Amino acid sequence: MPGRSLFTASRSGRCGRTDPSVLHFHRRLDENGRPTTTFGHFWNDAVAVWFIRLTRQELAVQDIGFQPVGRWSEPIAVGAAADPGLVAAMLAATDTVHVSNARTVPLTTARAPQPPVILCGDADHAITPAAGVGARDAIEDAAALYTALVSRGAPAAAMAERRHQILAERAQAARMFRTTT
Numbered sequence: 001m002p003g004r005s006l007f008t009a010s011r012s013g014r015c016g017r018t019d020p021s022v023l024h025f026h027r028r029l030d031e032n033g034r035p036t037t038t039f040g041h042f043w044n045d046a047v048a049v050w051f052i053r054l055t056r057q058e059l060a061v062q063d064i065g066f067q068p069v070g071r072w073s074e075p076i077a078v079g080a081a082a083d084p085g086l087v088a089a090m091l092a093a094t095d096t097v098h099v100s101n102a103r104t105v106p107l108t109t110a111r112a113p114q115p116p117v118i119l120c121g122d123a124d125h126a127i128t129p130a131a132g133v134g135a136r137d138a139i140e141d142a143a144a145l146y147t148a149l150v151s152r153g154a155p156a157a158a159m160a161e162r163r164h165q166i167l168a169e170r171a172q173a174a175r176m177f178r179t180t181t
């Protein structure tokens with residue numbers, strides 16, 4: 001069974017061997033075609049940033065947050081082996097990484113939203129950061145809840161509708177993923 005995903009992210013020096021101002025993604029797949037690591041980077045004249053997702057068990061709270069890069073250098077180099085020179089340059093320019101546990105909440109068996117506590121954003125439907133949609137989903141939840149509240153509608157119904165939209169988008173993304181790998 002796959003473990004949870006772990007994200008590290010950092011700022012580092014420029015990466016001259018890839019195209020600037022493009023968000024580059026490198027995925028490694030297991031034997032079933034599922035991504036086990038995702039390495040992303042972006043650079044231009046002003047900034048260079050990167051992240052990596054590693055599939056592994058959840059880390060304890062004392063091991064997340066800002067951490068010295070040392071312990072992570074080897075897993076990062078292995079996970080981002082698609083471009084060893086690039087990763088070596090980024091690691092050489094990085095002292096500290098930010099480490100997060102990440103997970104996808106399936107939602108399919110979740111209890112329906114109901115007062116008095118209605119979850120939204122990651123608390124309701126976290127998704128791997130590799131999908132690149134969690135922040136937008138959280139903002140759209142907030143907008144839907146705001147609209148329900150100011151129009152005297154039902155916030156629980158608004159979140160139920162948001163879940164329908166999110167599940168439809170996840171299914172569409174999964175179909176696209178299957179046809180492009």
Ligand SMILES: Cc1cc2nc3c(=O)[nH]c(=O)nc-3n(C[C@H](O)[C@H](O)[C@H](O)COP(=O)(O)OP(=O)(O)OC[C@H]3O[C@@H](n4cnc5c(N)ncnc54)[C@H](O)[C@@H]3O)c2cc1C
Pocket residue numbers: 007008009051100102120121122123127129131132133134135136137138
């Ligand atoms: C490395 C990484 C890269 C990502 N990249 C992308 C991306 O490219 N695109 C994208 O759309 N999404 C991305 N995401 C996901 C995105 O960050 C989340 O989906 C989004 O932040 C969720 O927003 P939220 O408001 O629901 O939760 P959060 O942003 O987690 O906010 C919850 C807040 O509640 C606070 N809190 C928790 N417990 C308590 C408490 N008891 N009392 C008071 N405060 C509390 C927390 O400190 C936090 O500030 C990324 C995530 C990670 C980790």
